[in-house]
Amino acid sequence: GDSVTQMEGPVTLSEEAFLTINCTYTATGYPSLFWYVQYPGEGLQLLLKATKADDKGSNKGFEATYRKETTSFHLEKGSVQVSDSAVYFCARVKAAGNKLTFGGGTRVLVKP
């Protein structure tokens, strides 16, 4: 079935460090891929998305490229800030109107 696997946290970084969160998905169908961010005490917010192979989603300095050959959608940011501390979820949706499948979430803590 559909599944999403992402690296376990917590990931602790210093401000201005480089962040990578790995995410891989099962290659059933041609899914759209997403990264969501959840700040403490809040619901999820869409961070970025990609709908087909080789697409690059970007937002707020974060980027992720849809890699069909490695079934990956790794999230990166070149210089993190304390305000980036949150839980990040990788997700996929298989087809129109279908439900999202989430990875387990990765908690990121950025220290000043």
Added chain:
Amino acid sequence: GAVVSQHPSWVICKSGTSVKIECRSLDFQATTMFWYRQFPKQSLMLMATSNEGSKATYEQGVEKDKFLINHASLTLSTLTVTSAHPEDSSFYICSALRGDTEAFFGQGTRLTVV
């Protein structure tokens, strides 16, 4: 971006009582909404898919008589936790689907059953 409002943001109730959580899409119509449950430091678990004008579709292992879902209009879905018990304490999140694949999430409801 689109706005989904979830109410209340937190609620404390006594064991045995029922609690209703509302999910509203404020600036778009959503024929499909989803209800999730999130345990501390864990991912979201899909509970059910709420379809406007028809019965909700529940995921395996989710008791439909305990978690009643009503999607009476294109902008409102409700989740009622009936006869709540402490083990039902959790963070409940809804999302509304705009178009085919754009999902927007509510801010979540923290339910504590005492």
